[in-house]
Amino acid sequence: MKPTDRCDSKIRLGISSCLLGQKVRFDGNHKHDSFLTGTLGQFFEWVPVCPEVAIGLGIPRPPIRLVGSPASPRAVGVKEATIDVTDKLAAYGKRQAHALGDLSGYIFKSKSPSCGMERVKVYQAAGAPAANGRGIYADAFLFAQPWLPAEEEGRLSNPKLRENFIERVFVYRRWQQLLSRGLTASRLVEFHTHHKLALMAHDPEAYRALGRLVAPAGRRRPKDLGHDYIEQLMAALKRLATPARHANVLVHLMGYLKQHLDAVDKAELLELIHAYRRGAAPFVAPLTLLKHHFRRFPDPYIAHQTYLNPDPRELLLRGGL
Numbered sequence: 001m002k003p004t005d006r007c008d009s010k011i012r013l014g015i016s017s018c019l020l021g022q023k024v025r026f027d028g029n030h031k032h033d034s035f036l037t038g039t040l041g042q043f044f045e046w047v048p049v050c051p052e053v054a055i056g057l058g059i060p061r062p063p064i065r066l067v068g069s070p071a072s073p074r075a076v077g078v079k080e081a082t083i084d085v086t087d088k089l090a091a092y093g094k095r096q097a098h099a100l101g102d103l104s105g106y107i108f109k110s111k112s113p114s115c116g117m118e119r120v121k122v123y124q125a126a127g128a129p130a131a132n133g134r135g136i137y138a139d140a141f142l143f144a145q146p147w148l149p150a151e152e153e154g155r156l157s158n159p160k161l162r163e164n165f166i167e168r169v170f171v172y173r174r175w176q177q178l179l180s181r182g183l184t185a186s187r188l189v190e191f192h193t194h195h196k197l198a199l200m201a202h203d204p205e206a207y208r209a210l211g212r213l214v215a216p217a218g219r220r221r222p223k224d225l226g227h228d229y230i231e232q233l234m235a236a237l238k239r240l241a242t243p244a245r246h247a248n249v250l251v252h253l254m255g256y257l258k259q260h261l262d263a264v265d266k267a268e269l270l271e272l273i274h275a276y277r278r279g280a281a282p283f284v285a286p287l288t289l290l291k292h293h294f295r296r297f298p299d300p301y302i303a304h305q306t307y308l309n310p311d312p313r314e315l316l317l318r319g320g321l
Helices: 034-038 086-099 136-144 159-181 185-194 196-202 204-214 222-237 243-257 263-277 284-296 312-317
Strands: 011-016 044-049 064-067 074-077 105-108 120-123 130-133 150-152
Touching: 011 159, 074 086, 086 136, 105 136, 105 159, 159 185, 159 222, 159 312, 185 196, 185 204, 185 222, 196 204, 196 222, 196 243, 204 222, 243 263, 243 284, 263 284
Parallel strands: 011 044, 011 105, 064 120, 105 150
Antiparallel strands: 064 074, 120 130
């Protein structure tokens, strides 16, 4: 798939219903997030889910919380411990993971005993609650879809985490488009080739490991190889790209221009890359200059790299990178 292959339809993301302003919380209120609805909503199609309402709890309803072991907590009533909805939430999460297999990402409500991804309070018989639990529904859903890009709304206020999530969503969307065309060894190799530089910026070791994985692609069943590939790819992309690794990729890109640029152009580009590395210039500065040179001196390999040529929607959402 080429980076220029676009899908006109909006990308479908699962989301906790309360974040869209739906009054589904235990107290009859919502947790509307204007960034999600006003900014991301321009590019994504939301698939709202409130697991607590879905399993039959009313609005309003007695609040629940996690108790017991953080590794395997129970979701019970805060005031009525006889209310235990653990199994219902887990079963619903598993069903939804299969029913919503076309999602390209998911945004969960933080701190929720049903939807929180991490740092959810788990109450003990005595002492302070442990803040390292995971919501029952979110845990079941993500167990069934372990490589789905997922985040909590609170963490998306961090620019680096937001950019990382958005990048993973678009990579996963391209993977889904590849699967819809039919996974073959040659198409997998092509997909990997187009994402090499992006992968290098996140995790150089994973870049090398995935290269070794796809090298003998024709000798394995595409389905098995694809399973191993996407699992390792999405895990690698969770590692935040750093200025140092970005700078290494930019220098690598510069190598494709060494036969075309004169000494002055090379010095200018290298200085911009070094300035970015030390925090004296934004990432867009050397990237824009590189794109300018590649327009003058096109390279077929570089032209297909998502690192330089992402989906325009991704470019807008990631702040112009």
